[in-house]
Amino acid sequence: MRELARPRFAIIGATGAVGRQLLRLIESRQVPIELASLAASERSAGNGLHFRGAPHRVQALDTLDFSGIDIAFFSAGSSVSREHARRAAAQGALVIDNTNAFRMEADTPLVVPQVNASALAQRPASGIVANPDCSTIAVVRLLQPVHAVSALRSVIACTYQAASGAGLTGLQELEQSSREVLDGLPAGAEPIHNRFAAPLGFNAVPHIDVMLPDGFTLEEQKMRQEARKILGLPALHVSATCVRVPVRNCHSAAVYVRCTHPLSVAQLATLWRESPEVQVYESGAFPTPRELGSSDLVHVGRIRVDPEDGCAFWFWVVSDNLLVGAALNAVQIVEKLVQDRAFDRWSAQAERAAA
Ligand SMILES: NC(=O)c1ccc[n+]([C@@H]2O[C@H](COP(=O)([O-])OP(=O)(O)OC[C@H]3O[C@@H](n4cnc5c(N)ncnc54)[C@H](OP(=O)(O)O)[C@@H]3O)[C@@H](O)[C@H]2O)c1
Numbered sequence: 305m306r307e308l309a310r311p312r313f314a315i316i317g318a319t320g321a322v323g324r325q326l327l328r329l330i331e332s333r334q335v336p337i338e339l340a341s342l343a344a345s346e347r348s349a350g351n352g353l354h355f356r357g358a359p360h361r362v363q364a365l366d367t368l369d370f371s372g373i374d375i376a377f378f379s380a381g382s383s384v385s386r387e388h389a390r391r392a393a394a395q396g397a398l399v400i401d402n403t404n405a406f407r408m409e410a411d412t413p414l415v416v417p418q419v420n421a422s423a424l425a426q427r428p429a430s431g432i433v434a435n436p437d438c439s440t441i442a443v444v445r446l447l448q449p450v451h452a453v454s455a456l457r458s459v460i461a462c463t464y465q466a467a468s469g470a471g472l473t474g475l476q477e478l479e480q481s482s483r484e485v486l487d488g489l490p491a492g493a494e495p496i497h498n499r500f501a502a503p504l505g506f507n508a509v510p511h512i513d514v515m516l517p518d519g520f521t522l523e524e525q526k527m528r529q530e531a532r533k534i535l536g537l538p539a540l541h542v543s544a545t546c547v548r549v550p551v552r553n554c555h556s557a558a559v560y561v562r563c564t565h566p567l568s569v570a571q572l573a574t575l576w577r578e579s580p581e582v583q584v585y586e587s588g589a590f591p592t593p594r595e596l597g598s599s600d601l602v603h604v605g606r607i608r609v610d611p612e613d614g615c616a617f618w619f620w621v622v623s624d625n626l627l628v629g630a631a632l633n634a635v636q637i638v639e640k641l642v643q644d645r646a647f648d649r650w651s652a653q654a655e656r657a658a659a
Pocket residue numbers: 316317318319320321322323343344345346347348349365378379380381382384402403404436437438468469470471472473625626629630
């Protein structure tokens with residue numbers, strides 16, 4: 305097969321919380337791809353970002369031509385993806401979409417490389433690979449090895465999601481909201497809650513994303529639908545309550561799982577210790593988001609078998625929503641494609657089809 309030049313990439317939303325992590329990871333992991341463009345809204349056009357020691361200007365997305373771009377990481381919100389991702393794919397870029405825009409589309413694989421990398425075998429018909437919801441990624445990475453030895457029957461998840469899940473403005477709002485409580489609000493002022501459904505400082509807000517007619521939120525629906533799609537278990541019973549908590553970074557979840565066969569704490573710990581990029585906490589130790597701060601691993605602790613049902617157990621999982629839940633997963637999708645020489649294969653196929 306003809307050796308092609310290294311794939312060229314663009315980041316849409318390069319100035320955001322996830323976009324900045326994408327750029328940093330591609331650099332630090334020495335992913336063999338070349339920067340073509342960094343794009344954001346018109347507000348950031350002309351601003352500078354550094355990559356591999358060189359300054360790069362951010363351009364407005366509206367002016368970005370995707371021809372000549374092999375990989376377009378979209379990380380600028382669902383509405384931006386809905387408006388521009390299909391245009392990018394039509395111009396030849398493989399879109400890796402961090403938003404909710406296409407995750408449940410039949411022609412778009414929803415990929416966690418440690419779980420369902422086989423979904424990347426063919427170039428997707430849509431030209432888009434979807435990156436799953438940030439809490440769902442960590443949970444399915446722990447569920448899959450369990451299902452391999454004892455089939456999953458039901459999964460109940462309660463999430464405790466950090467402010468950075470709402471981007472850089474979410475982080476700023478957590479700080480301001482906390483200060484309002486500590487310093488006291490000026491007379492007549494209303495507590496701030498633009499990014500969250502209620503003021504987040506010193507609070508817990510059980511409402512992430514929009515409320516749906518059935519009383520669940522979209523975030524809760526994502527966990528149910530996406531877990532089923534990624535695990536390839538369309539009938540799996542999954543239910544969730546998703547709560548925003550005044551944590552800066554790293555999402556946590558308490559998850560209750562029922563399987564077909566009993567599993568001991570020791571068996572679960574062994575399964576997860578042998579899983580890629582998972583850190584298991586035993587003997588009463590547990591991960592917390594504040595202590596993790598930032599991490600490339602899925603951290604699991606508080607593993608307990610239900611004393612009233614030997615086929616059921618709880619675990620507590622903490623993972624970095626900006627990395628494991630977003631940028632790292634997207635980068636690992638690309639690393640897998642590069643490792644499999646998918647871009648070379650797909651170009652050769654396209655050339656053959658055009659000849
Ligand atoms: N944060 C997380 O933990 C996480 C996890 C998984 C998935 N995601 C998803 O990833 C996406 C980005 O999240 P984030 O946390 O990085 O948000 P963020 O910090 O608010 O960053 C948003 C980015 O999108 C850009 N943008 C906004 N409107 C735009 C427009 N009309 N045209 C072009 N660019 C535009 C912003 O550019 P400016 O700087 O110019 O405004 C910025 O670069 C969201 O869809 C989010 O749901 C986030």
